[in-house]
Amino acid sequence: MNLSEYQNYHEAKSHTSAGFPYNTYLCSIPLDFTQVPLHWHEELEMVVIQKGEGLISVDFDRQAVRAGDMVFIRPGQLHSIEQSGTKKMEYENIILKKELFISGEGDLCAEQFIGPLMRGELGCASFITPAFSGFLELSDCISRIDRLCEKRPEGYQLAVKGLLFQFLFHLISHRQENQAPVYHxxxxxxxxxxxxxxxxxxxxxxxxxxxxxxxxxxxxxxxxxxxxxxxxxxxxxxxxxxxxxxxxxxxxxxxxxxxxxxxxxxxxxxxxxxxxxxxxxxxxxxxxxxxxxxxxxxxxx
The missing domain is CATH 1.10.10.60 (Homeodomain-like)
Structure with missing residues (x-):
């Protein structure tokens, strides 16, 4: 499923302009659809479960998710979202372009962290639950971004971008030291x-x-x-x-x-x-x- 077709599955709630590629889609399963078939795209995706329970797979790893859980999906990773039995789920689907994090050539952060993370060379968790040591910090970043995007004060894009960098910092800094990238x-x-x-x-x-x-x-x-x-x-x-x-x-x-x-x-x-x-x-x-x-x-x- 290509990205435009995938986006058509969702109730679009664009928080940004075309020049600031951070978008949120509010979704309900099975109200909007019973599943999003296995697919991939070149954008970074984050799924934040708001209510209920469902099933999400990332690169063949299929797990049950519930309210409060987050799923971090790197560009190019295979993933799907589906209903679990007769259970219902509401979630926030965030899609953004990885270029949002990169300033240009010679960017140390891009070379040492962003690039390796997006390519899967820097291992990190895909499924982020309350058991994850950095869960509260990561959840707080998303909540603060949501509030900013709702109110849109002047310059809110600066704060959103800063919080996204904080999100990646917490994701990387709390990863297990022995968590090596898994290649398939x-x-x-x-x-x-x-x-x-x-x-x-x-x-x-x-x-x-x-x-x-x-x-x-x-x-x-x-x-x-x-x-x-x-x-x-x-x-x-x-x-x-x-x-x-x-x-x-x-x-x-x-x-x-x-x-x-x-x-x-x-x-x-x-x-x-x-x-x-x-x-x-x-x-x-x-x-x-x-x-x-x-x-x-x-x-x-």
Whole structure:
């Protein structure tokens, strides 16, 4: 899922202008969507859980998160957000460009800390819970940034940028001394190539043979590789991705059920209906009627 499509999943609440790339999206699961599929982008992302519980994965590490937890996602890291069973979750999603931290060539902070941190060469925690030694300081930085962005006093961008640097300082200074960076470079790059292909071609006919050729693996090795690293078969992942797209189209477009099935990559309507009902508990038609009546968005805390 590319960043613009990912951002379309969220209720945009832009705290900044285009010249100051710090943006917040307020999200609810399952009110807005049941999941954000595994994806990556070149921006830095932070997820702050406000209420409830959910599941977040970062580079194959899938953990339960709850109110108060924060997740730090470096540029290029694979990550997903999903509902945990029938539980609900509200979270603040912060996306900013890493260039916000870099002044230019010869910047000592960028060379020794920011660059290595963003590239994963400087190990740090992804999941930040109250058990993390620097949790209170990190949480306070985000709270103060939120208050500044709400009020926007003159020069607030200076304070926001300063607090972001403080956030990184606390993240680095409280990391475990023996916490070495963990590299999954080869499998990660292969998986990212596969997911990118799905993102760009999900509406087309995709076969196991196609994916094996793309990765230069045999058919059997590709299937084993994908299941080993993703926990499900490629066909299961592909269908789930397509269903996620279809569910969003049901909510946001006037296209017919048949058109949505085709737009999402399903060429067999009955197969689409069967998979959709298995995933969402009701038929596409029923789901659309719930959205139209407002019942699909009925839950709130």
């Amino acid at each position: 470079a080869r499998p990660l790059e292969k998986i990212k190539m596969i997911l990118k292909h799905v993102e760009e071609h999900y509406a087309e006919h995709i076969t196991i043979d196609d994916m094996a050729a793309l990765t230069f693996y045999s058919k059997s090795h590709f299937m084993k590789f994908f299941r080993t690293h993703m926990g499900i078969s490629f066909i299961e992942y592909l269908n789930d991705y397509r269903l996620t797209i279809a569910e969003r189209l049901l909510k946001t477009s006037d296209a017919s059920i048949l058109e949505i099935a085709q737009m999402s990559g399903f060429d067999n309507l009955s197969y689409f209906n069967r998979l959709f009902k298995r995933k969402y508990g009701q038929s596409p038609g029923r789901q659309r009627r719930l959205y139209e009546s407002g019942q699909g968005d009925a839950w709130r805390y």
